[in-house]
Amino acid sequence: MDASSVENDLVNILFTEEEILEKLEEMARRIEADYEGKELLVVGVLRGAIMVMADLSRALERHVETDWMAVSSYGSGTKSSGVVRILKDLDTDISGKHVLVVDEIIDTGLTLSWLISNLSSRAPASVEIATLLRKPEALAMPVTPKYVGWDIPNEFVVGYGLDYQERYRNLRCIGTLAPHVYS
Numbered sequence: 805m806d807a808s809s810v811e812n813d814l815v816n817i818l819f820t821e822e823e824i825l826e827k828l829e830e831m832a833r834r835i836e837a838d839y840e841g842k843e844l845l846v847v848g849v850l851r852g853a854i855m856v857m858a859d860l861s862r863a864l865e866r867h868v869e870t871d872w873m874a875v876s877s878y879g880s881g882t883k884s885s886g887v888v889r890i891l892k893d894l895d896t897d898i899s900g901k902h903v904l905v906v907d908e909i910i911d912t913g914l915t916l917s918w919l920i921s922n923l924s925s926r927a928p929a930s931v932e933i934a935t936l937l938r939k940p941e942a943l944a945m946p947v948t949p950k951y952v953g954w955d956i957p958n959e960f961v962v963g964y965g966l967d968y969q970e971r972y973r974n975l976r977c978i979g980t981l982a983p984h985v986y987s
């Protein structure tokens with residue numbers, strides 16, 4: 805597949821690379837202020853959060869520890885399966901630590917509500933969420949992220965870590981797919 809055919813698959817670009825990086829810089833400044841004087845463990849949720857983790861953690865002008873969790877709730881389609889499983893747990897003991905969970909999207913909220921309750925049971929000093937995107941209309945579970953890049957309409961989006969059938973994660977922008985891609 806060449807680069808132009810990838811671009812042809814997008815029907816609408818919601819956020820460009822420049823807009824995303826600017827938003828993450830703003831978020832980093834807020835995180836630095838809020839966690840001043842505190843140690844911070846930043847936890848990325850594989851695999852979608854790889855781009856946000858890379859750019860947000862580099863935007864942070866302070867020491868942080870990083871770790872990763874992999875959970876599965878979507879399979880390969882566009883609908884949540886409703887069941888969350890841990891595929892890879894943290895390597896870090898989080899008891900007494902300030903934890904910031906980084907994800908690229910909150911859709912139904914199922915993944916992060918489950919993850920936050922799981923992490924909270926490990927006696928951290930605090931657990932908060934930073935997400936680049938949130939779909940308020942799709943939210944079915946109580947999740948209150950401390951940091952949100954943008955609220956978006958209830959549409960399936962791809963790019964910048966977000967996949968459709970494992971493709972499009974490597975796009976620098978975020979957009980919606982043309983109908984022909986699904987058929």
Ligand SMILES: O=P(O)(O)OC[C@H]1O[C@H](OP(=O)(O)OP(=O)(O)O)[C@H](O)[C@@H]1O
Pocket residue numbers: 849850851852853875876877878879884907908909910911912913914915916966967
């Ligand atoms: O709010 P929800 O409806 O639970 O959806 C959000 C979750 O969906 C995506 O992960 P996905 O399960 O697609 O896995 P991936 O990160 O490996 O692509 C995303 O990274 C979130 O973790």
Ligand SMILES: Nc1nc2[nH]cnc2c(=O)[nH]1
Pocket residue numbers: 878909910911912959960961962963966967968
């Ligand atoms: N690619 C992708 N994955 C998701 N997981 C939950 N919502 C979405 C979405 O809109 N796009």
